[in-house]
Amino acid sequence: MNRALEPRQIDRLIQAATLVRDQAYAPHSHFYVGAALLMEDGEIVVGCNVENASYSMCLCAERVAAAAAISKGYRLWKGIAVASVGGVSPCGACRQFLSEFGLELPVVITDVIDGSYKIRSLKQLLPEAFDGSLLPTHA
Numbered sequence: 001m002n003r004a005l006e007p008r009q010i011d012r013l014i015q016a017a018t019l020v021r022d023q024a025y026a027p028h029s030h031f032y033v034g035a036a037l038l039m040e041d042g043e044i045v046v047g048c049n050v051e052n053a054s055y056s057m058c059l060c061a062e063r064v065a066a067a068a069a070i071s072k073g074y075r076l077w078k079g080i081a082v083a084s085v086g087g088v089s090p091c092g093a094c095r096q097f098l099s100e101f102g103l104e105l106p107v108v109i110t111d112v113i114d115g116s117y118k119i120r121s122l123k124q125l126l127p128e129a130f131d132g133s134l135l136p137t138h139a
């Protein structure tokens with residue numbers, strides 16, 4: 001199966017992630033992040049980071065987008081773009097969270113300053129991932 005994103009899909013994802021970044025609630029870090037997930041049917045589901053005065057409760061944009069997609073009934077994703085100043089990679093927690101739904105996922109890591117990006121698979125970002133297959137309750 002060809003999992004590579006087409007240039008047009010990459011553009012759409014970057015545009016959506018950059019746009020939703022404006023909605024980020026980040027009064028504590030002032031670090032604004034947007035994420036956009038591409039569904040198998042072409043739909044895009046977005047998320048931004050949502051912070052809290054109790055810092056450990058902060059939600060990353062990637063997990064907000066992933067939870068929104070699941071809530072809409074989407075579990076098959078073609079790619080995700082993450083937009084921030086400097087183009088940060090998803091944190092470890094988000095890598096693990098996203099991996100639940102497939103390690104082949106292409107991650108488009110975008111710097112909103114100049115629009116540059118790089119693409120890495122989740123498998124590259126999370127080698128030797130814990131996938132729950134050894135859990136006694138695994139189906």
Ligand SMILES: O=c1ccn([C@H]2C[C@H](O)[C@@H](CO)O2)c(=O)[nH]1
Nearest residue numbers: 029031033049060061089090091
């Ligand atoms: O990939 C990342 C990295 C950080 N953040 C958020 C979490 C927190 O609100 C702020 C600073 O870490 O940026 C994300 O949303 N995604």
Ligand SMILES: [Zn+2]
Nearest residue numbers: 060090091094
């Ligand atoms: Zn994260």
